[in-house]
Amino acid sequence: MYDSVFHKQKQFFQTHSTLPSDVRIMALKQLKDAIKLYEDDIMTAMREDYNKNESDAFLTEVGIVYSEINFHIKNLKEWAAPVKVKTPATHFGSSSKIYKEPFGVTLIISPWNYPFNLAMAPLVGALSAGNTAILKPSEHTPNVSAVISNLIGHAFPEKYVTTIEGGIETNQQLLELPFDYIFYTGSSQVGKIVMEAASKHLTPVTLELGGKSxxxxxxxxxxxxxxxxxxxxxxxxxxxxxxxxxxxxxxxxxxxxxxxxxxxxxxxxxxxxxxxxxxxxxxxxxxxxxxxxxxxxxxxxxxxxxxxxxxxxxxxxxxxxxxxxxxxxxxxxxxxxxxxxxxxxxxxxxxxxxxxxxxxxxxxxxxxxxxxxxxxxxxxxxxxxxxxxxxxTPHLPFGGRGYSGMGKYHGRYSFDTFTHQKSILHQTTLFDIPLRYPNFRPLQKLLRYIWK
Known part of the structure; x- marks a missing residue:
């Protein structure tokens, strides 16, 4: 049922339109502007869904998202730049770099307890890393979910970011699709279902769960x-x-x-x-x-x-x-x-x-x-x-282990979660060290001695 939306995002991602850092920063600014535009509606929806007052809603839902967006805008270009790392003496003549690339089409399933924050915070990481995203907000907070849908529809075309509302059947149908990354926040029981569904496509996941703290x-x-x-x-x-x-x-x-x-x-x-x-x-x-x-x-x-x-x-x-x-x-x-x-x-x-x-x-x-x-x-x-x-604090990773989840996010860690680190060795063509080749097996004994 949701194949068409998924394929629209897949095709859009493959145009590489989301890759430039300036595009990502613009997307984050668009998200922030849309949140400002809908802030009163968010507060009203919180009150309607479960009587959350405006002060708590701003502190724990909206304000913290503004802070996260600002942090990503400030640091994104540095995070996205290739990183040169050391190369061992055995690789003389070469250099090593880690390139950052987005996964692709991501699915973000958010819970009802902080229905705005826990939808937007992962989205900030997905956009910062250069992905497209499909948001699935909680059906238990219908008013907040409706505002999220309107906000996202105002800020982005469907091929870039979109919201799909619905209940358990919607989740099941979405999880059948071969997403490039899935980010789920919720109960451990449902986390197991998400992980099982993801395994059918070997899709990497982040699971933010809970436990008796x-x-x-x-x-x-x-x-x-x-x-x-x-x-x-x-x-x-x-x-x-x-x-x-x-x-x-x-x-x-x-x-x-x-x-x-x-x-x-x-x-x-x-x-x-x-x-x-x-x-x-x-x-x-x-x-x-x-x-x-x-x-x-x-x-x-x-x-x-x-x-x-x-x-x-x-x-x-x-x-x-x-x-x-x-x-x-x-x-x-x-x-x-x-x-x-x-x-x-x-x-x-x-x-x-x-x-x-x-x-x-x-x-x-x-x-x-x-x-x-x-x-x-x-x-x-x-x-x-x-x-x-x-x-x-955006400087600390947030996430669980074992029954309480896997993976981490917040600040730089959100960017890293939605980013594949591609390792590349740049080899010289000015000379060729012969030790690797079969006719130099006697010299390979020297390597055996060095490595041991």
């Missing part, structure tokens, strides 16, 4: 600041963030005190919003029911909900353990279980026994202890004494 709090942490930053990162977007703290694992010596601060800041930041029914909604009834089912046990704060508008109060569950319902899968909602440990080494084993999380946060004033945790637990990325802020 812990905040590990040691006994020497600044508990007040720790709680403040955990609460901010956890309950923003109603907890529907892939790198939000999924559970707190705190030293039992300070756990109760930490819970007190967690309660304080949760009330301070979000009580008025919830009381006024201004807090962000859960995306749909299915997810509301799932997240609400986790509210059981020793509830230290929250627990209320407005079912008719799919709104769950930020909730803290103290004295939870690994058998608690909230610890069986990624929560992806405003419920925060707090677990305690007596021994850090045992706590690290517990976390290692779980699937690799997308993020991990460690809170401590002991740099050696922080490094010990970072080095001994596999995870995608994270922070020391903070949560989520590592996403906001």
């Amino acid at each position: 812990p905040s590990i709090v040691l006994k020497d942490a600044d508990l007040k600041l720790t709680a403040k930053r955990i609460v901010w990162g956890k309950f923003m977007n109603a907890g529907q963030t892939c790198v939000a703290t999924d559970f707190v694992y705190a030293d039992n010596i300070i756990k109760d005190e930490l819970v007190g601060y967690l309660k304080h800041y949760t009330h301070k930041f979000y009580n008025k919003e919830f009381e006024a029914e201004e807090y962000m909604q859960i995306i749909n009834d299915k997810h509301f029911k799932r997240v609400h089912s986790y509210i059981t046990g020793d509830i230290a704060y929250g627990g209320r909900s407005h079912k008719e508008i799919r709104m769950i109060e930020p909730t803290i569950i103290q004295d939870a353990d690994f058998s608690h319902p909230s610890m069986q899968e990624e929560i992806f909602g405003p419920v925060l279980p707090v677990l305690g440990f007596d021994d850090l080494e045992k706590a690290m084993i517990d976390v290692r026994d779980m699937p690799d999380p997308l993020a991990l946060y460690v809170f401590t004033n002991n740099g050696k202890a922080a490094r010990h945790v970072i080095k001994n637990i596999p995870f995608g990325g994270g922070a020391v004494n903070d949560t989520m802020f590592h996403l906001a």
Whole structure:
């Protein structure tokens, strides 16, 4: 059904029209101008789809995309230039370069939790690298998806960038096409389907998934600041963030005190919003029911909900353990279980026994202890004494490993993700070193000696 759009982009890409750096920069500027034009519509759509307020929408959706575009415009020509690398003495007379080339026609499948940011940020990388792109936004945020379609249609011809809306069947039909690259953000379950479909065409993929990202709090942490930053990162977007703290694992010596601060800041930041029914909604009834089912046990704060508008109060569950319902899968909602440990080494084993999380946060004033945790637990990325802020720097790659995904992006890493690095050896014709040829086998013994 979507073959015609795919082939239009394939033909356009093969004209090499997207290759010049100036064309790529112009495309990024067109995208930025279109976002500015539709910014009010984006904000309205966020409110309509799940009650996201304008301040949060700009901070986490629109503003961060502007920043990403600006960074690419500033650095694109340097990134796209061929890079000369060293050549070994055995290749005397030759030189080595790495050329940068786009993959071709790319597919970007974006999720519902940050429906604008997580569609646009990969697109910036695809355009910066010189690709064409088909965007598939989430059907769960129909108003945002409609704005994205209008915005992209305003900025680009269909043969360069286009948007295709739809549900599961649309995804299935798109995944049957032989794309040159696929970038998927969403659940691990669907990530497996995407990877299986891509394997039929040997299409390379980036999978940005999720997992149970812990905040590990040691006994020497600044508990007040720790709680403040955990609460901010956890309950923003109603907890529907892939790198939000999924559970707190705190030293039992300070756990109760930490819970007190967690309660304080949760009330301070979000009580008025919830009381006024201004807090962000859960995306749909299915997810509301799932997240609400986790509210059981020793509830230290929250627990209320407005079912008719799919709104769950930020909730803290103290004295939870690994058998608690909230610890069986990624929560992806405003419920925060707090677990305690007596021994850090045992706590690290517990976390290692779980699937690799997308993020991990460690809170401590002991740099050696922080490094010990970072080095001994596999995870995608994270922070020391903070949560989520590592996403906001274009100088750090963002991505998971294992169950939490593969590949990386943001800043230079987005350009690299959508770029094939073509290795070329430039050989001289002024002379020819005979060692490689059969009649010089005795001299090849010299190479054997050197290489060994």
